[in-house]
Amino acid sequence: MESLVIVGAGLAAAKAVERLRDEGYEGSITVVGAEPHAPYERPPLSKDLLLGRETDPVVLDPRWWAEHDVRLVTGDRATSLDRDGRRVTLDSGERLSYDLLVLATGAQPRVPDLPGADTALYLRTREDSAQVLAALEAGGRLVIIGAGWIGLEVAAAARQHGVDVVVLEQADVPLAGVLGVELAEHLAALHRSHGVDLRTGVTVEEVTVRSGRPTGVRTSQGILEADHVLVAVGAVPDVVLAEDSGLEVDGGIVVDEWFQTHDERVMAIGDVANAWNVTLDDRLRVEHWDNAIRQGRAAADVLLGRDTPYDWLPYFFTDQFEFSMEYVGRSAPDDRLEIHGDLAANRCIACWFDRQGLLTAAMNVGIWEVSDTLRAMVGRRVDPAEVAALG
Structure with a gap:
């Protein structure tokens, strides 16, 4: 009987095994995860869970695994991959043999090369989310380094807890590379209107520490005292296992349009995969919920x-104060932006067009059930x- 091992127990892995069993795959399946949890969805970690809402992010019912004859190993990291012998060794010492292997090892928070950065809060796991929530409930001043999606979502949650929040961003406008200056400035103004102290053009030099705990942040503009410090400066793909085994790695595990590495018995999916996209005719490594689901299936x-x-x-997608949106496509910095609707009221559709007049990306803000329609328009x-008719 064919043996399939999936290393990484996240959303992509769960959707892959669910599809396999639903479609009659009869081989043995083992899913191995370093975290002590069954696969779960990550968007609630920076949204509902930080707002204290009752949410269970688990992907599959706990009974599903045994009922579908899938072995789920949690809390046991894969430490080495022997591609010649087709074996994966776990931290516990167990060795798993495979006929087919899927690497879904995900990504880890980027830890900047700053003194004291290792003492700060990060947000990637359920435990991280619980720690951040505890900090928000404790109150005091929270300093967030990085005004990307995670940083701004945590800032929004923190203000709804009544926490004093300072967000430090090196760029002049946060997220301008993704949204363009007009939309990025709107989002920045929204945060400031809700009491977020968003400071741009700031270089962070150190997380100050006393007795092993962060006490503030030293920047190019001076020292900020803090009760809690969160670092949110992006993520890096977890490629150690792949790299050590000789697989090609370039900003992620390099795979073709069928998620295949140069080893015919090894695939890679999810946040870790730098995959060839046949529609965009380019490589993409995407760290979003939708991509994990689709690549798994x-x-x-x-x-x-x-x-x-x-x-x-x-x-x-993101939810920050009154700004809730879905974005589909991929725009370029020199694309032309058109906004249809009322951006000030957070109800509009933004469209990006290239020099040939083709729609490269679209974003619906406060207008729902149009994302699939916009997806069909892109290109x-x-x-x-x-x-305009969609609004």
């Missing part, structure tokens, strides 16, 4: 012998009236 289809390439457009010329 698509990899399962490939294992089942189906031609299911990586052909969809990136998608992500073609679009009449502005067609967009």
Whole structure:
């Protein structure tokens, strides 16, 4: 009987095994995760869970695994991969043999090369989220280093807890590279209107520490005292296992449009995969919820012998104060932006067009059930009236 091992027990892995069993795959399946949890979704960690809302982010019912004859190993990190012998060794010493291997090892928070950075809070796991929530409930001043999606989502949650929040960002406008200056400035102004002390053009030099705990942040503009410090400066793919085994790594594990490495018995999916996207004719490594779901299912289809390439457009969403949006596509810095609707009221549709007039990306803000329609528009010329009609 064919033996499949998936290293990494996140959303992509869960969706892969769910699809495999639903479609009649009869081989043995083992899923190995370093965290002590069954696979769960990460978006609630910086949203609902930080707001104290009752949310269970688990992907599959705990009974599902045994009922579908899938072995789930949690709290046991894979430490080495022998591709010649087709074996994965775990931290516990157990060795797993495989016929097929899927690497879904995800990503880890980026720890900046700053004195004291290792003492700060980060947000990636359920335990991290619980620690951040405890800090918010304790009150005091929270200093957040980084005004990306995670940093701003935590800032929004913190203000709803009544916490004094300072966000430090090196760029002049946060998220301008993704949203463009106009939309980024709108989001920055929204945070400031809710009491977030958002400081841009700031270089962080040190997280100050006393007795092993952060006490503040030293910046190019002076020292900020803090009761809690959160670092949110992005994530890095967890490629150690792949790199040590000789797989090609370049900003992630390099795979083709079918998630295949140069080893025909090894695939990679999810946050760790730098995969060829046939629609965009380019490589992408995407760290979002939607991509993990789609790549997990698509990899399962490939294992089942189906031609299911990586052909969809990136998608992500965020909720910050009154600003709730979905974004699909991939814009370039020199694309032209059109906004249809009322941005000031956080109800509009933003469209990005390239020099040929093709829609490269679209974002719906406060207008729901239009994301699939916008996805279908990306890549073609679009009449502005067609967009305006969606609002």
